[in-house]
Amino acid sequence: MSISATEDTAERLARLQESVEELLREAERQGASAAEASVGSSTGLEVAVRLGEVETVEHIRDNGLGVTVYFGHRRGSASTTDLSPAAVRDAVRAACAIAEYTQEDSCAHLAAPELMAREVPDLDLCHPWPIGVDAAVALAVECEEAARGHDPRIVNSEGASLSTHFGLRVYGNSHGFIGGYPSTRHGLNCAVIAQEGESMQRDYWWSSARAPEDLDAAARIGARAAARTVARLNGRRLGTRKVPVLFRAEVATGLLRGLIGAISGGSLYRRASFLLDSLDEQIFPEFVRIHEQPLLPRGLASAPFDGDGVATRAKDLVRDGVLQTYVLDTYSGCRLGMPSTANAGGVRNLTIDSGPLDRAALLREMGTGLMVTELMGHGLNMVTGDYSRGAAGFWVENGEIQYPVEEVTIAGNLREMFANLVAVGDDCDFPGSTRTGSWLIEQMTVAGE
């Protein structure tokens, strides 16, 4: 049930390829003019400890297949967790039954054959971790102990957990394209609770990597979780005011997600974006470059081909502050009269180039304002860019942190926030596929007491 070292990955991959081929043949037998299918299979282990004891041991074993059939320009889809031959037939039959009722949509088709990935480059994504339950528990306990021992104000814990996943993915379509690859992902995280007087706070830290040796040391993760938690104790509220806001690196990722949502084909063709018709427009100051690296070795979001089988490639999304491309899959691209940008399934390994300022210099640049370290809620209106979210962080005066802040909101408009970006720091210090330093925004409304 856990990661199997005995069964050859190549054999398992070959079996999944056969499933995809069988799905495509079955679709053809049932009369489809074209089809595409993907099959995934993953195994893994997750252990959680709390207060030094095992809390849960979970053995992961997920299978899934999805198929889309085309009858000319009508399509239907089905998915199932069952990979047996009978389930494959049922899934194709269900997809075909759906396609009887969908209507002609000239954009409902496979990606152009010339865009298909010609080879599947090895991106160094597969590093299985043959760790047993006892060793996994020991590492999680070490992580939690480092957090609990870090400061006497750490009085309780939500625990630490370790996860290791091994997955196989195969995609194929009736152009004759079929590609698959194995990958792994491992993680270690810790969440603890600090108390002082009436104030109780929780915070966490984590590490995530394709290879176990790339994970942060357990003790470091624990110590960082603890330090973040105690720093939040005795937070104060602020009076309502307009001030500069620094989004610390780990929460600045949300602003990049807002950008990607607004330049994604699905939002654009539905006119549900605040960045309609922004191609080649200046949406950020000139110093901003944002780029995607889908072929990054060991990258957490790396993939040799996208969800439509299209070969991925590195590209700039924003250069000199100007929007260079939308983020399109085959369907949304067609709706906008553009080719796919190989982004079926999203963007992969996004980076905004760092500026010259480190964290301390950014705070000095801000002078007086709010450094945000946590955001709550979903307050982004993608149609207008109006932005309003719950926040916590630190009040800064003369470039120095004064005290923690909680129970305030910050509000503005994302389009204006992009235009009024003062600096991006050279202080990216968190794990994940999105790389960014902290963002200093000229001014936002902070609501509080």
Add this chain to the structure above:
Amino acid sequence: MNDSLALARDSILAPVGLSDGDLDRLLGLLAGASVDAADIYFQSSRLQSWVIEDGLIKDGNFNIEQGAGLRVICGEKTGFAYSDELQFPALAQAAEAARTIARGGRGHSVAVGAKAPAAALYPPINPIDSLENADKIALLRRVDAEARAADPRVREVTASLVAAHDVVLVLADDGSLAADVRPLVRMNVSVIVEADGRREQGSSGGGARTDLGFFLAEERALGFAREAVRLALTSLEAEEAPAGTMPVVLGPGWPGVLLHEAVGHGLEGDFNRKGTSAFAGRLGERVAAPGVTVVDNGTLPGRRGSLAIDDEGTPTQETVLIEDGILRGYMQDKLNARLMGVAPTGNGRRESYAHLPMPRMTNTYMLAGDRDPAEIIASVDKGLYAANFGGGQVDITSGKFVFSASEAYLIENGRIGRPVKGATLIGNGPEVMTRVSMIGNDLKLDEGVGTCGKDGQSVPVGVGQPTLRIDALTVGGTSA
């Protein structure tokens, strides 16, 4: 007669030839002297969805899922494994994996037998078959046409129709077999309106544990279309929202997401057993203003958040969480109830067989008071009236919660005035409930659209409340 159990046996156990003897053997593999509890959760689900966009039925999907989750509990330790194959050897292998946390020997034999059926809250039907596919398509076309006809400023219309059939069978370590057949239907309509270079979005929808005829009754589906357009057009007129702390009047129904975030999550048993909730250790204390009574009730017939039994086989119930402002109880699953020395409350829920159960809400709402809603609005000199909300979020340890208004108006001199843009509202759960100063007589439950996420698991839930006045809540607008 136990219809659900017979249906569940037929659709899950019979096709793979699992006999009661096999179930007994599986329990024997899981349980033993050192094991405090063990269970097997079988599930078979079908889900069909349709989408209309640009006036065309573009997409449809059919999803089939089945499997079993096997769990072993020793003290506070849980071992868990699952399988999407239901044949005996695969389940026996999963049982071995789940049992690795238990050190002691095996040896457990019980007779597998039916548990007394829980009250029927919804019919044991497959809602996917409750309407011909052609009629589902026709319904979506009518919804699309209704939205477009409602106003010339409507530019884009997207509507979806989802029907799900979920059959579950829970085998507990006492040998009891409990089953539930859970229909769930859902519709959503989303529109974009455009005028004078300004664009806005509005969406509406509803659902229930019933058949698809629900959307045809009382022109319900067409009502969603008109409501989505109304909300979008209101936003088109909206001005900057205010920023700062002020009196807020919350409308009835879906604004009950306030309760879900401000108190609901903080009253789930796991957080309180572990002492990580801002409400931990406060049973019997005043946590809300007099007159505030909040319940979690999984027994409302046909509601989206209702369940005949929870995912551990416990019948659901009405649990009083806060009574006249005093904290009375927590929501429990079996594990946390046992460790806290109380009875389970039927709140043990899981997203699927591949997830572990934990304490979750069902339908959470505040009981009605005696105030006329008009009187509540008239009591505010200057404040905000929030009629509709998007989602929310809570930090259960600090008690801080947010929820995002999607339809809101200024109140000036006791009258509802201009619409303002959506804004996030933030407060502190244990504090904000003490600031409820007026409770309306107009309790309403939501339309059946709620989905709650916790630890990466999503489950359908319901919320509700009467019109409420909260004396001070922070509104996150831009107009300072």
